[in-house]
Structure formats: C-alpha cells, structure tokens
Amino acid sequence: MLPFEVQHQPGKPVSEQLIYAVKKAVAQGRLQTGDSFPSVRTLSRELRINPNTAQKAVTQLTQAGILEIEPGIGTRVRKQAKLSTAEASAILDEPVESLVIEAKRLGLTLEQLEARMRKTWKNLNH
Amino acid sequence: MLPFEVQHQPGKPVSEQLIYAVKKAVAQGRLQTGDSFPSVRTLSRELRINPNTAQKAVTQLTQAGILEIEPGIGTRVRKQAKLSTAEASAILDEPVESLVIEAKRLGLTLEQLEARMRKTWKNLNH
DNA sequence: CTAGGTGTATTAGTGCTCATAGGACACCTA
DNA sequence: TAGGTGTCCTATGAGCACTAATACACCTAG
Numbered sequence: 001m002l003p004f005e006v007q008h009q010p011g012k013p014v015s016e017q018l019i020y021a022v023k024k025a026v027a028q029g030r031l032q033t034g035d036s037f038p039s040v041r042t043l044s045r046e047l048r049i050n051p052n053t054a055q056k057a058v059t060q061l062t063q064a065g066i067l068e069i070e071p072g073i074g075t076r077v078r079k080q081a082k083l084s085t086a087e088a089s090a091i092l093d094e095p096v097e098s099l100v101i102e103a104k105r106l107g108l109t110l111e112q113l114e115a116r117m118r119k120t121w122k123n124l125n126h
Numbered sequence: 127m128l129p130f131e132v133q134h135q136p137g138k139p140v141s142e143q144l145i146y147a148v149k150k151a152v153a154q155g156r157l158q159t160g161d162s163f164p165s166v167r168t169l170s171r172e173l174r175i176n177p178n179t180a181q182k183a184v185t186q187l188t189q190a191g192i193l194e195i196e197p198g199i200g201t202r203v204r205k206q207a208k209l210s211t212a213e214a215s216a217i218l219d220e221p222v223e224s225l226v227i228e229a230k231r232l233g234l235t236l237e238q239l240e241a242r243m244r245k246t247w248k249n250l251n252h
Numbered sequence: 253c254t255a256g257g258t259g260t261a262t263t264a265g266t267g268c269t270c271a272t273a274g275g276a277c278a279c280c281t282a
Numbered sequence: 283t284a285g286g287t288g289t290c291c292t293a294t295g296a297g298c299a300c301t302a303a304t305a306c307a308c309c310t311a312g
Contacts, residue, residue, distance in 0.1 A: 014299080015300085026231060039257080041257085041258085041259095049300085050301050052301075053300060055260075055261095056299090056300095069258090071307085071308055071309075072257085072259075073257090073259095073308090073309060074258060074259085075259080080231065088232045088234065091228065092225070092229065092232070092234075092242065095221065096246050097150075098146070098221065099218070099221045099222065099225055099243075100243065100250060101146075101153040102217065102218060102221065104153040105149060105153055106209055106214045107206060107208045107214075108214065110244065113218075113243070116218065116222055117222055117225075117226065117236075117239070117240070118240075120222050121226050124223075124227065139271085140270080141270080141271085165288080166288065167286085167287085175271080175272090176271060176272050178271075178273085179270080179272080182271095184288080185289090197287080197289095198278080198281075198286085198288075199279090199280060200287060200288085201287085
C-alpha cells in the first residue's frame, strides 16, 4: 500500500498529480522525515503508470528538496530545510496573488477568504 | 493603449496569460463594469499574437462571466454576478488547498501566510 | 561472486495542446 | 455600401506528456 493517494484527473499531467499527492502527504504528516519512499518500479506497478513518468516525479521531488536519493539503496523523505523569506516569497507570490484575484472576482471579503484558508489549514493537520 | 498589461512568460500559454491579465485588471478596478473591451483584432495587433489566440481568451473570459458580447458591436466588461457559496467553493477549494500545502512545506505558520495574503489583497486595491 | 533490488539514461513512437496562418461568414453601425 | 465586430474553418509546425523497451552503474542480501 502506498503512503499517499493519487486521484487521476484527466487533462492534467500524471506526473504532476503524483508530485502534488506526495506534497500533500508530507504536509499532512502521512510522510515524515526519514520515511522510505517507494521505488520507481513500485510506483509504476501500483499506480499503473509508466516507469519514466514515475521517475520524472521522483526527480522533480528530489530537486524540490522533498526527497533524497541514496544511490543503489532507495529514496527517503528528506528533512525540510527552512528557506529564507526571499525564497519563500518567490515561490508563494504567484499562487497568493492568483488566489486573491479569484476571490475578489467572486465577491468574497478578505475575512471570508481567511476563514476558508484557516479551515483548510486545520483539515490538513491529520 | 490597452487597459491591462501582459507579461509574456515563456513556457506558459499566451492565451492563459492574457486571461490572467484581464482578471487581474478587473480585480484592480482598472477594468470596470461597462468598460468596452478591445476587439480580437486590436488585441492581436497590440500584443503581437494571432487573432485566434486572442479570440480564444475572449471566448473563455465570456464563458467565465467576465466579459459579455454584443453581436456586431463589441465586447464589454460584464457586471459580476454574485455566486453561491457552493459555486465559490468549487472554484476556490483547489487553489486554497494547494497554497496551504506549499506554505506548510516551506515552514510558514498560519499567521505568516495570512499576513502575506492581507498584504497582497491591499496591494491590488489600486 | 551472484541475483535482484535501486536510480538513471537513452531512443523511439503516439497523441494532444498551443500557436500560427490564411481565409470565410453573419452581424451591426456610420 | 464600407468597415468594424465576433465567429468559424482547415491546415501546419512546435513542443509536451506519456508510453515502450532497453541498457547501465550502484548497492545489498544470499
């Protein structure tokens, strides 16, 4: 059994959905620092996707600092390094602005958006 | 002069960047209800993109309820209809969850994320 | 040492989206 | 009528996503 769930939405790249599922599992604590991560071939078999697609996701997750490779042995969940404010900004600025624009367009108030975000935050805690 | 700015980022579809720029301009109030919107051919000329690409953006913005067409005359910014809570949820749930996951991964607290969002909200007011 | 696991790389082919190009039509206004 | 508007059509090229089948270097367990 895999330590995360992937819901394949047609139209979106399979590799990106796998990446998102892993990020979500890490945020939820279902994947913790030091946990061993399924091999490329296991992912391929369990998710019924091509080994290359699985490897693409693993490669990007490694470059993102979420997984780390031990050559010849396997992959583990890496200890998350704390990033600087500038680095966090570079990553978050776009999705934050995009979300705010969408919320304004839908007629929400700032308070309503914050309430929705707090709820989502707490739902991800376990 | 166009009532919005489009910054072409290579790798992302031109039509989607145009759509995003228009949404942003509406959220900022640079485009207001009733304002006339540039024609497909004007967009094509000013932005140096194909007329089909411009039309694709206009079509999607119309379907999203942001623009409205007056046949033979032109396009206008439509009055925003207030959506139900359920409809707003369907649109916002995904980006909110995605943002929360990313913020948690980067080690931010809920308070830090809210502060960043409030700042972005206010910066878009004018 | 060998067998079997790991990540990695290569080459090839298919299908889809994006963007471009050129042309055409129905509609409305001046 | 002339010129603007949105809309539609076919065609082409580029790039990406995914699949497929190999092959290689590395490490561990037996």
